[in-house]
Amino acid sequence: xxxxxxxxxxxxxxxxxxxxxxxxxxxxxxxxxxxxxxxxxxxxxxxxxxxxxxxxxxxxxxxxxxxxxxxxxxxxxxxxxxxxxxxxxxxxxxxxxxxxxxxxxxxxxxxxxxxxxxxxxxxxxxxxxxxxxxxxxxxxxxxxxxxxxxxxxxxxxxxxxxxxxxxxxxxxxxxxxxxxxxxxxxxxxxxxxxxxxxxxxxxxxxxxxxxxxxxxxxxxxxxxxxxxxxxxxxxxxxxxxxxxxxxxxxxxxxxxxxxxxxxxxxxxxxxxxxxxxxxxxxxxxxxxxxxxxxxxxxxxxxxxxxxxxxxxxxxxxxxxxxxxxxxxxxxxxxxxxxxxxxxxxxxxxxxxxxxxxxxxxxxxxxxxxxxxxxxxxxxxxxxxxxxxxxxxxxxxxx
Ligand SMILES: Nc1ncnc2c1ncn2[C@@H]1O[C@H](COP(=O)(O)OP(=O)(O)O)[C@@H](O)[C@H]1O
Ligand SMILES: O=C(OP(=O)(O)O)[C@H](O)COP(=O)(O)O
Numbered sequence: 001x002x003x004x005x006x007x008x009x010x011x012x013x014x015x016x017x018x019x020x021x022x023x024x025x026x027x028x029x030x031x032x033x034x035x036x037x038x039x040x041x042x043x044x045x046x047x048x049x050x051x052x053x054x055x056x057x058x059x060x061x062x063x064x065x066x067x068x069x070x071x072x073x074x075x076x077x078x079x080x081x082x083x084x085x086x087x088x089x090x091x092x093x094x095x096x097x098x099x100x101x102x103x104x105x106x107x108x109x110x111x112x113x114x115x116x117x118x119x120x121x122x123x124x125x126x127x128x129x130x131x132x133x134x135x136x137x138x139x140x141x142x143x144x145x146x147x148x149x150x151x152x153x154x155x156x157x158x159x160x161x162x163x164x165x166x167x168x169x170x171x172x173x174x175x176x177x178x179x180x181x182x183x184x185x186x187x188x189x190x191x192x193x194x195x196x197x198x199x200x201x202x203x204x205x206x207x208x209x210x211x212x213x214x215x216x217x218x219x220x221x222x223x224x225x226x227x228x229x230x231x232x233x234x235x236x237x238x239x240x241x242x243x244x245x246x247x248x249x250x251x252x253x254x255x256x257x258x259x260x261x262x263x264x265x266x267x268x269x270x271x272x273x274x275x276x277x278x279x280x281x282x283x284x285x286x287x288x289x290x291x292x293x294x295x296x297x298x299x300x301x302x303x304x305x306x307x308x309x310x311x312x313x314x315x316x317x318x319x320x321x322x323x324x325x326x327x328x329x330x331x332x333x334x335x336x337x338x339x340x341x342x343x344x345x346x347x348x349x350x351x352x353x354x355x356x357x358x359x360x361x362x363x364x365x366x367x368x369x370x371x372x373x374x375x376x377x378x379x380x381x382x383x384x385x386x387x388x389x390x391x392x393x394x395x396x397x398x
Contacts, residue, residue, distance in 0.1 A: 001396050004044060004147055007171045013052030014109055016143040019044060020154035020175065020392075022162050023059040023114075023296060025076045026359050030076045031330075034359035040079050044149045044173040045085065045112060052292075054107035056143055057081075057114045058160040059150065065219060068094075068124025078114045083287060089114050090265050096123045096138035104142045110335050128369075136163035149173025151180075152355060152377035154392030155264045161392040172396050175376065180393065182373045183384045189319060191316035192218055195387065196385070197300075197308070199224020200322025200356065203244045204378055212386035219264040221301045221308050222322035223335060227268050227288070228257070236289045240274065240296040260289055266311055270301030272325065272332060279329040283379045298332040299325025304337035312342040318350045321378040324382075337364045342377070344370030354378025 014254070023043040026033045033122045040250045041057075048055050049359065055269070064072040078091035088339040090106070090113045093099035103113040123135035128386055140146075146168040148154070153161050154176060196217045198206060202325050203225050213220060222230055225242035233236045244251075258265040269286040273295035274281035285301045312318060320343065324335030340361050343350045353375035361374060368374060383390060 002169070002171045003177060004047060004171050004173050006362050007145060007147065008047060008051050011109065012048060012145070014054070015145060015146060016054045016056060016104060017048055017145045017166065018056050018058060018139060018146045018168070019048065019141040020150045020153070020164070021045075021057050021059045022150035023057075023081070024061055024152065024355055025077060029074060032076055032080055032298060034366065035080050035084070036357060036358050036362065036363055036374075038077060039378050040175055041081075041090060041149060042084055044147060044175060044385060047174070048147070049085070049087075049110045049169060054104075054109060055112045056104050056107070057112065058118050058139060060119040060124070060153070061117050064117060064119050066119065066125065067082045067118045068116070071122075072119070073178070073283070074114055075116050079113070081114065085112065087112065091117055096135065096142065100142065112333045117162045119341060125156075126159075129163070132159040133164045135159040136167055139164045139336055140167040143168065144267070147173045148205065148392055148396055149175045150392075151176045151249065151375070152380050154171050155380040155388075155389045157391040162395050165392075165395040166398070170396055172393070179375055179377060179381070182351065182375070183381055185273060185349070186317060186385060187387070191349065193315050194317040195219040195221065195312060195315040197221040197223070197312070197318065197320040198226050198322050199324045200354065200378065202231060202322075203242060204247065206382060207244060207247050207250065208324065209382040209386045211257070212259050212388070214261055214263050216385070219266060219274055220258065220268045221250065221311055223268055223304065223308065223339070224322045226322060227271075228297060229287055233379040237291055237293060238363065239293050240292040244346065258270075264311070266307065268300045268304040269307060270303045271297035271347070272299040272301055273331070274298045277326070279331065283331065288358060290385040298329070302337035308339055309342040310349070312339070312346055315346060315348040318346070318348045319381065320350070320352045321382055322362050323356055327364065333360075333364060336360050337366075340364060340366045349376055351381070353381035354384060
């Protein structure tokens with residue numbers, strides 16, 4: 001696999017280079033609430049600009065529906081990136097249209113342009129290879145080399161991650177290399193007990209990794225929005241909580257499989273059940289086996305926090321993805337704080353992954369050096385750990 005170092009050795013002065021970065025940051029309106037992913041993208045960009053490259057960045061924000069939507073504009077990201085780089089970052093108003101072309105053409109050596117949210121173009125996430133290919137052709141037409149540095153998105157077979165690499169000389173960026181390096185440590189000579197903690201809201205995506213994880217871990221702790229599909233599969237009422245109704249059968253299968261394999265699958269025993277989704281929603285602690293029909297679980301309860309902490313106390317290796325509750329609201333941040341604190345207190349090799357999980361650790365004021373590694377990718381890390389080939393990494397090996 002060629003790397004950024006190889007590209008720099010070839011010489012990039014005056015060359016237009018496309019960098020796929022993961023700049024998918026949490027926003028409150030137009031305010032970035034955690035700029036960790038922007039910061040993590042800096043070294044690769046700076047090495048390129050420092051060597052005189054004309055850097056064109058492709059990135060996504062959230063999940064717009066394949067058309068421009070001001071709510072998902074990268075404008076705040078361009079501003080923050082510019083502040084951190086100490087130089088202006090020109091934001092194109094489109095992905096590969098007239099604005100993008102003129103932004104790229106006007107770049108001078110060492111300058112940076114950011115294309116507007118790549119997911120404003122429906123072809124980016126299309127299942128149809130020809131459609132993705134057409135967008136990748138347009139991206140490739142803007143530059144002469146491609147650096148893949150968006151680790152958080154390498155599990156996606158998308159035009160700016162996968163297809164574009166097939167059309168240009170391609171190089172792995174420093175962030176992708178560093179992340180894969182650390183995660184490999186989790187899979188090789190794993191010290192046991194090996195515990196994986198799963199939560200968050202991307203339930204459908206992340207349920208998919210469990211079948212393979214069950215063959216690797218000793219314990220699986222499930223909280224956050226993930227937990228309710230498990231509780232429902234056990235026959236409990238989950239009220240208005242996040243639920244993946246169409247995956248109930250699959251989840252029942254995980255429960256049986258875990259038992260068969262002797263994997264301890266630990267679910268919440270109590271939750272904070274709220275009357276609505278909001279920072280000031282009235283709520284109370286209820287048993288996880290009896291969430292009232294008109295309530296939704298927005299955090300794990302105090303007994304569960306203790307239970308999870310006890311299951312982490314003797315762990316030697318831990319991977320955690322997905323907040324235990326809606327940590328963005330103070331009232332529902334206690335579960336996430338408790339799990340984070342348990343990791344800080346343990347001497348396990350501990351990795352936290354995911355945009356929101358990493359943001360939670362920082363926002364809740366936990367020491368970053370209390371973890372062995374804070375990864376920028378949640379889904380990407382999980383797919384790596386389950387042993388799946390990541391399309392965005394595999395394509396760099398060709
Ligand atoms: N019980 C819950 N109900 C609804 N949303 C939840 C719940 N628990 C956690 N979340 C939300 O999950 C989101 C993060 O999920 P996800 O994107 O899967 O994590 P990451 O970005 O770390 O991979 C957060 O915005 C958080 O508010
Ligand atoms: O936030 C991300 O992933 P994560 O929440 O699993 O860490 C990445 O930017 C990928 O986004 P996606 O899950 O919408 O493809």
